[in-house]
Amino acid sequence: MILDAGAAIMRLLPPETAHRATLKLLSLAAPLLPARAVDDPRLAIDALGLRFPNPIGLAAGFDKNADVPDAMLKLGFGFVECGTVTPRPQKGNSRPRLFRLSEDRAVVNRMGFNNAGMERAAARLDARKRNGVVGINIGANKDSADRKADYRNAFARLGSLADYVTVNVSSPNTPGLRGLQDRDELERLLALLTEERAR
Numbered sequence: 001m002i003l004d005a006g007a008a009i010m011r012l013l014p015p016e017t018a019h020r021a022t023l024k025l026l027s028l029a030a031p032l033l034p035a036r037a038v039d040d041p042r043l044a045i046d047a048l049g050l051r052f053p054n055p056i057g058l059a060a061g062f063d064k065n066a067d068v069p070d071a072m073l074k075l076g077f078g079f080v081e082c083g084t085v086t087p088r089p090q091k092g093n094s095r096p097r098l099f100r101l102s103e104d105r106a107v108v109n110r111m112g113f114n115n116a117g118m119e120r121a122a123a124r125l126d127a128r129k130r131n132g133v134v135g136i137n138i139g140a141n142k143d144s145a146d147r148k149a150d151y152r153n154a155f156a157r158l159g160s161l162a163d164y165v166t167v168n169v170s171s172p173n174t175p176g177l178r179g180l181q182d183r184d185e186l187e188r189l190l191a192l193l194t195e196e197r198a199r
Contacts, residue, residue, distance in 0.1 A: 010022065011100075011102075014096075015098040015099065015100050015107060016095065016096075016097070016098045019062075019098065023063065023067055023068055026067075026068040026071040026072070027067055027068055027071070029071065030068060030070055030071035030074070033071060033074040033075070034074070035074065036073060036074045036075070036076060037076075038053075039053040039054045039078070043055065043078070045078075048164065050079075050133055050163055050164065051133075052078045052079050052133055053078050053132075053133075054076075054077075054078035055078055056076070056077060056078050057077055057078055057079040057080065057081060057133075058072050058077045058079070058080045058081065059081055060081045060082065060083045060084055060135075060137035060166065060168070061083075061084070061109060061111070063080065063082045064082070064083060064084065064085070064114065064115045064116075065082070065085070065115055065116045065120055065121055065124065066082040066083075066085075066120075066121045066124040066125050066134075066136070067124060069082055069125075069128065069132075069134045070128055070129075070131065070132070073131070073132035073134070078133065079132070079133035079134065079135065079163075080132070080133070080134050080135070081134075081135040081136070081137055081166060082121065082125075082134065082135070082136050082137065082162075083115070083121070083136050083137030083138060083139070083166070083168070084113050084115065084137045084138065084139040084168045084171070085115050085117070085118050085121045085136060085137065085138055085139070085154060085158065086113055086115055086117065086118065086138075086139050086140060086141045086150065086154065087117065087118050087140075087141060087144075087150050087153045087154050087157075088117050088118075088141050089115065089116050089117035089120070090112075090113060090114060090115065090117075090141055090142060090143075091114055092111045092112035092113055092114025092115075092173075093110055093111060093112035093114070093173055097109070097110040097111050097112065098110070098111060110173055111173065112142065112171075112173040112174065113139050113141075113142065113171060113173065113174060118138075118153070118154050118157045118158055119157070121136065121158060122157050122158055122161060125158065125161035125162060126161055133163045133164075134162055134163055135162050135163055135164040135165065135166060136158045136159075136161070136162035136164075136165055136166070137165075137166040137168050138151060138154035138155060138158060138165060138166070138167060138168060139151075139154070139168040139171065139174070139177075140174065140177065142174050142175070147177070147180065148180075148188070148189050148192055151167060151189060151192070151193060152192050152193060152196050155167075155193050155196050155197070156196050156199075159196075159197065165193075167189070167190070167193065169181055169186065169189070
């Protein structure tokens with residue numbers, strides 16, 4: 001009943017306001033949430049050198065600044081991916097940029113990599129105990145003169161603080177970013193990150 005009432009109140013708020021309020025409430029509630037129940041071992045998945053307690057994860061976009069990964073893990077997610085995080089903070093696209101599709105129980109997101117930057121995410125990830133699988137999703141700043149360098153810098157700063165890194169080259173909200181999906185461009189970017197990882 002309480003959760004239903006809370007969800008109903010959130011639906012009265014504009015979508016982005018509701019999202020921010022949810023993150024704030026989760027941040028306050030995180031220490032009070034009980035430890036997550038142990039998943040049925042049949043749900044566990046071993047992949048990419050990691051053990052996921054269950055296959056249901058929270059995608060990047062919900063927790064852009066790594067504010068509440070542990071709260072989400074306590075709520076039962078098998079893994080949480082934070083981000084997308086860019087080297088420098090950026091405001092993202094102008095509002096409105098988040099739209100509810102109530103009949104479809106979905107949202108349209110045109111946020112544009114709004115986030116507080118990699119130093120904020122690094123501080124949050126570094127302060128947490130390494131319980132559960134938490135990934136970080138990295139991207140380039142919209143106004144960057146060297147996007148590959150942005151990815152390298154974000155990877156260097158955040159890679160050791162997460163269990164895995166996702167390289168986001170698919171956002172339609174960052175002009176020209178999808179050019180990095182070209183095979184040669186993508187191979188050059190991944191080679192750069194592989195070189196950084198070997199340091």
